[in-house]
Amino acid sequence: MEWETVIGLEIHTQLATKSKIFSGASTAYGAAPNTQACAVDLGLPGVLPVLNKAVVDMAIRFGLAIEAEIAPLSIFARKNYFYPDLPKGYQISQYELPIVGLGRVTIELEDGSTKVIGITRAHLEEDAGKSLHEDFHGMTGIDLNRAGTPLLEIVSEPDLRSPQEAVAYMKKIHALVRYLEISDGNMQEGSFRCDANVSVRPRGSHEFGTRTELKNINSFRFVEKAIEYEVERQIEILESGGAVVQETRLFDPDKGETRPMRSKEEAMDYRYFPDPDLLPVEITPEMIEKVRAEMPELPDAKRQRFIEAYRLSEYDAGILTASREMADYFETVAKAIEDAKLAANWVMGELTGHLNRENREIGESPVSADQLAGLLKRILDNTISGKIAKEVFEAMWAGEGDADTIIAERGLKQITDTSALEAMVDEVIANNPKQVEQFRAGKEKVLGFFVGQIMKATQGKANPAQVNELLRKKLSS
Amino acid sequence: MHDKTLTELAAGLRAGDFSSEELTRACLERIAEHDGTLNSFITVDEEHALAQARAADARLRQGEAGPLTGIPVAQKDIFCTDGVLTTCASRMLENFIAPYSATVVEKFDAAGAVMIGKTNMDEFAMGSSNETSYYGPVRNPWNPETVPGGSSGGSAAAVAARLVPAATGTDTGGSIRQPAALCGVTGLKPTYGRVSRWGMIAFASSLDQGGPIARSAEDAALLLGVMAGFDERDSTSIDRPVPDYTATLNDDIRGLKIGLPKEYFGEGLEAGVAQAVEAALDEYRRLGAEIVEISLPNTHLAVPAYYVVAPAECSSNLSRFDGVRFGHRCEEPEDLEDLYKRSRGEGFGAEVKRRIMIGTYALSAGYYDAYYLKAQKVRRLIRDDFLRAFEQVDVIMGPTTPAPAFRLGEKTDDPITMYLSDIYTIAVNLAGLPGMSIPAGFVNGLPVGLQLIGNHFDEARLLNVAHRYQQVTDHHLQGPAPYV
Numbered sequence: 001m002e003w004e005t006v007i008g009l010e011i012h013t014q015l016a017t018k019s020k021i022f023s024g025a026s027t028a029y030g031a032a033p034n035t036q037a038c039a040v041d042l043g044l045p046g047v048l049p050v051l052n053k054a055v056v057d058m059a060i061r062f063g064l065a066i067e068a069e070i071a072p073l074s075i076f077a078r079k080n081y082f083y084p085d086l087p088k089g090y091q092i093s094q095y096e097l098p099i100v101g102l103g104r105v106t107i108e109l110e111d112g113s114t115k116v117i118g119i120t121r122a123h124l125e126e127d128a129g130k131s132l133h134e135d136f137h138g139m140t141g142i143d144l145n146r147a148g149t150p151l152l153e154i155v156s157e158p159d160l161r162s163p164q165e166a167v168a169y170m171k172k173i174h175a176l177v178r179y180l181e182i183s184d185g186n187m188q189e190g191s192f193r194c195d196a197n198v199s200v201r202p203r204g205s206h207e208f209g210t211r212t213e214l215k216n217i218n219s220f221r222f223v224e225k226a227i228e229y230e231v232e233r234q235i236e237i238l239e240s241g242g243a244v245v246q247e248t249r250l251f252d253p254d255k256g257e258t259r260p261m262r263s264k265e266e267a268m269d270y271r272y273f274p275d276p277d278l279l280p281v282e283i284t285p286e287m288i289e290k291v292r293a294e295m296p297e298l299p300d301a302k303r304q305r306f307i308e309a310y311r312l313s314e315y316d317a318g319i320l321t322a323s324r325e326m327a328d329y330f331e332t333v334a335k336a337i338e339d340a341k342l343a344a345n346w347v348m349g350e351l352t353g354h355l356n357r358e359n360r361e362i363g364e365s366p367v368s369a370d371q372l373a374g375l376l377k378r379i380l381d382n383t384i385s386g387k388i389a390k391e392v393f394e395a396m397w398a399g400e401g402d403a404d405t406i407i408a409e410r411g412l413k414q415i416t417d418t419s420a421l422e423a424m425v426d427e428v429i430a431n432n433p434k435q436v437e438q439f440r441a442g443k444e445k446v447l448g449f450f451v452g453q454i455m456k457a458t459q460g461k462a463n464p465a466q467v468n469e470l471l472r473k474k475l476s477s
Numbered sequence: 478m479h480d481k482t483l484t485e486l487a488a489g490l491r492a493g494d495f496s497s498e499e500l501t502r503a504c505l506e507r508i509a510e511h512d513g514t515l516n517s518f519i520t521v522d523e524e525h526a527l528a529q530a531r532a533a534d535a536r537l538r539q540g541e542a543g544p545l546t547g548i549p550v551a552q553k554d555i556f557c558t559d560g561v562l563t564t565c566a567s568r569m570l571e572n573f574i575a576p577y578s579a580t581v582v583e584k585f586d587a588a589g590a591v592m593i594g595k596t597n598m599d600e601f602a603m604g605s606s607n608e609t610s611y612y613g614p615v616r617n618p619w620n621p622e623t624v625p626g627g628s629s630g631g632s633a634a635a636v637a638a639r640l641v642p643a644a645t646g647t648d649t650g651g652s653i654r655q656p657a658a659l660c661g662v663t664g665l666k667p668t669y670g671r672v673s674r675w676g677m678i679a680f681a682s683s684l685d686q687g688g689p690i691a692r693s694a695e696d697a698a699l700l701l702g703v704m705a706g707f708d709e710r711d712s713t714s715i716d717r718p719v720p721d722y723t724a725t726l727n728d729d730i731r732g733l734k735i736g737l738p739k740e741y742f743g744e745g746l747e748a749g750v751a752q753a754v755e756a757a758l759d760e761y762r763r764l765g766a767e768i769v770e771i772s773l774p775n776t777h778l779a780v781p782a783y784y785v786v787a788p789a790e791c792s793s794n795l796s797r798f799d800g801v802r803f804g805h806r807c808e809e810p811e812d813l814e815d816l817y818k819r820s821r822g823e824g825f826g827a828e829v830k831r832r833i834m835i836g837t838y839a840l841s842a843g844y845y846d847a848y849y850l851k852a853q854k855v856r857r858l859i860r861d862d863f864l865r866a867f868e869q870v871d872v873i874m875g876p877t878t879p880a881p882a883f884r885l886g887e888k889t890d891d892p893i894t895m896y897l898s899d900i901y902t903i904a905v906n907l908a909g910l911p912g913m914s915i916p917a918g919f920v921n922g923l924p925v926g927l928q929l930i931g932n933h934f935d936e937a938r939l940l941n942v943a944h945r946y947q948q949v950t951d952h953h954l955q956g957p958a959p960y961v
Contacts (some may be wrong), residue, residue, distance in 0.1 A: 040579055043802070044557075044575075044576070044803065045557065045563070045565070045570065045573070045575070045678040045795075045798075045803075046556075046575070046676040047675070047676075048674060048675055048712065049712070050709065051712065059586075075746070080636075080792075080796060081791050082796065082817055084799075084801050084813065087797060088797045088801060089793070089795075089796020089797050089799060090793050090796055142802075233713050269842045271792075271841060271845075272840075272845075273789060273793070273840055273845070273849060276682035276683035276713075277679075277682050277712060277713065278713075279556065279712055279713065466833045
């Protein structure tokens with residue numbers, strides 16, 4: 001039988017506020033345990049939450065970006081369960097009335113086609129703390145620094161049909177929240193993670209199969225691997241006549257497999273009810289318009305603009321707008337040198353190559369956009385050739401300074417002095433009468449030989465266009 | 478000195494008749510003398526009180542005193558007090574020294590009042606008799622065999638016995654008004670949102686409201702002036718100016734329209750209480766008020782709705798008491814579940830457990846719509862009843878409780894009967910309205926309370942109406958014989 005995979009993702013993205021969603025404590029990552037947890041975060045008797053208004057604007061921004069309805073009235077609810085890193089015994093979340101309603105995003109697939117993925121809702125909630133099971137010899141340590149950190153939970157429709165689509169969708173949302181500057185999207189620090197709901201069904205069927213929920217996956221690669229494993233596991237069960245059990249499973253990245261965490265029978269009853277300590281969040285059309293006016297350019301719009309303004313191909317524009325940092329980098333270079341094609345080639349070529357080789361993000365590039373522009377300007381004004389530029393780039397990457405310094409220190413300046421070049425051309429012609437004969441007999445290819453001789457003599461510093469022109473002139477005369 | 482009202486004591490401090498330190502020492506002596514019997518205090522912090530008294534005396538000398546500067550005030554042990562034991566009368570918090578102060582406590586501190594101690598109460602404010610306290614029951618000063626009411630029973634008893642001129646209370650379903658009635662003192666529950674809940678340990682967040690307990694409406698006006706006001710740390714507090722409640726105390730009440738809900742005078746109301754209320758109404762007629770019969774048709778739904786909403790909220794509010802970060806923790810837990818079960822099992826008393834279980838049930842999947850959601854709809858109906866009534870009348874009056882103080886132990890085995898002692902007070906919380914109880918006479922030597930209910934934010938009128946009555950009657954001046 002042929003099987004169809006059905007996937008829905010719940011993405012938790014940490015909102016980039018300075019203070020927590022319901023208290024004034026800092027959200028900065030990496031502080032000593034429990035040093036960024038105030039009375040509210042600790043859930044002391046008598047404390048009360050006060051909503052950080054910055055998160056509302058961020059949620060609106062996200063809602064606008066996915067063309068969703070922004071709820072004029074949304075409600076915070078308590079999700080009740082006991083866990084040592086959940087100080088109040090409940091998590092403040094949103095349940096029946098989330099702040100962002102039905103929306104959608106378009107994802108690009110590897111074959112170049114696109115697909116629209118529905119987003120059921122996005123809601124605001126607070127994060128829990130962390131339980132630390134190592135280093136405590138049979139005890140558990142609790143760090144409440146993360147407790148109360150604002151999260152936006154983004155729930156997709158079950159529209160995804162393969163692990164690859166799931167990854168494309170997750171990357172799309174990741175780029176979007178970073179574009180919108182509502183999250184740093186840092187996956188190592190847990191600022192962007194997801195749960196995947198996975199089921200399979202016979203192709204052509206309209207009923208959903210029994211699903212499992214894969215919890216807390218924090219990388220694109222793990223999402224793909226976890227879903228791949230889970231799909232295979234479910235198909236195997238079904239094909240051997242068994243039934244998939246509805247349950248929550250954990251992905252173990254070391255073993256590359258998922259294993260059960262709790263079954264539906266043990267499923268929690270969270271006893272959601274509206275939090276009486278918080279007022280409903282009211283959002284007026286004026287608030288929405290204010291946020292709309294301050295919206296940054298979104299990836300799709302930017303890609304279109306790049307195609308039109310910089311005459312880039314659809315493919316190049318797609319790559320250059322994949323992240324906001326990449327787009328900003330490219331645009332800084334392109335504007336500085338007024339040559340978009342050259343800028344695009346270098347950003348996608350040398351720069352991306354170096355980044356990939358060292359597994360770095362563009363934000364961590366040792367060569368800044370301004371420095372790269374400085375280098376490319378020297379190609380455009382004929383100070384150096386493209387080939388020499390690569391050598392200079394290498395030195396810049398190693399931290400030897402900007403292009404002009406390196407060119408000067410290494411004496412890489414191109415020879416453009418016509419009289420000096422003319423003398424060299426004359427000399428090469430005089431020393432190679434046989435090749436001169438061949439060229440004059442119509443063997444155009446021999447020109448390359450002469451150019452090579454001059455480049456060799458100048459260690460590549462001769463201006464190739466000038467050399468070509470001089471050679472043609474002299475050989476034809 | 479102990480028989481003086483807060484207003485009289487404030488005048489004496491200003492005139493230099495006595496110092497705050499002398500007054501505070503006098504209160505401490507009375508507590509030492511009488512509280513062995515009454516058990517109205519959980520904590521008395523002599524050192525802290527005397528330090529505040531001396532600071533108040535300095536302010537008084539420098540002419541920087543406000544009306545409450547130097548006045549000893551007791552705090553219900555539900556308000557967090559920085560550096561002072563705050564137990565909520567529960568074994569769960571037997572060892573809890575609050576690391577911060579409630580807004581109400583901060584406001585009294587800023588006014589220069591002297592925090593003399595923390596009063597006994599029903600555990601986590603759940604009770605109507607003060608018998609659920611981990612620290613033992615409080616005795617009613619009018620008759621030590623009877624209860625003082627609850628949950629602010631310690632505060633009401635301490636004020637009635639003249640141990641302290643004023644105290645704070647909190648009122649979720651009648652917890653200020655019912656003990657005020659049973660102890661023969663004046664208690665006011667403000668409009669929901671009028672007094673900050675920051676630092677007030679939550680029982681049922683949408684119903685809880687702090688307020689004053691004192692000997693007269695005039696005293697309550699001074700206290701409310703200090704307690705009330707917007708607090709950005711409490712999202713449900715309301716940003717609205719606080720009037721000078723003392724300025725309108727003497728306003729003429731001729732032409733005042735008083736509504737009498739016929740539902741408050743039906744079955745279950747003791748004849749003696751009804752007579753006392755009738756007599757009070759006659760007094761109001763003489764003061765020029767007009768009495769109108771009204772109907773609050775959904776009154777009978779108030780107790781059932783309350784006992785869904787309040788336990789539901791409490792079941793969630795009390796989840797933080799898990800033995801992990803503060804409060805009671807069982808000895809040598811085997812694992813996490815054992816830690817939770819034994820810490821909570823040992824830390825909470827029977828009534829608290831009962832309400833947590835009721836609330837957990839009411840919020841459970843499959844029951845939520847039938848109980849919690851329905852109760853919220855009933856709440857709206859009850860509120861609408863009152864708002865309709867206030868289109869016709871200025872204040873609503875009736876008995877605070879169906880009967881005077883009952884005997885200790887009389888209702889402890891019958892929670893439903895106990896819950897019904899709050900039958901006239903609960904609806905006010907569900908509607909978020911301000912309500913007062915003032916002394917209106919006696920039945921068999923036990924005080925009877927008259928309840929006054931106002932429209933939202935109409936505290937000034939309630940205090941005015943109560944004060945005019947207290948100008949022509951002396952019930953509020955009566956004290957229990959051994960303590961006068």
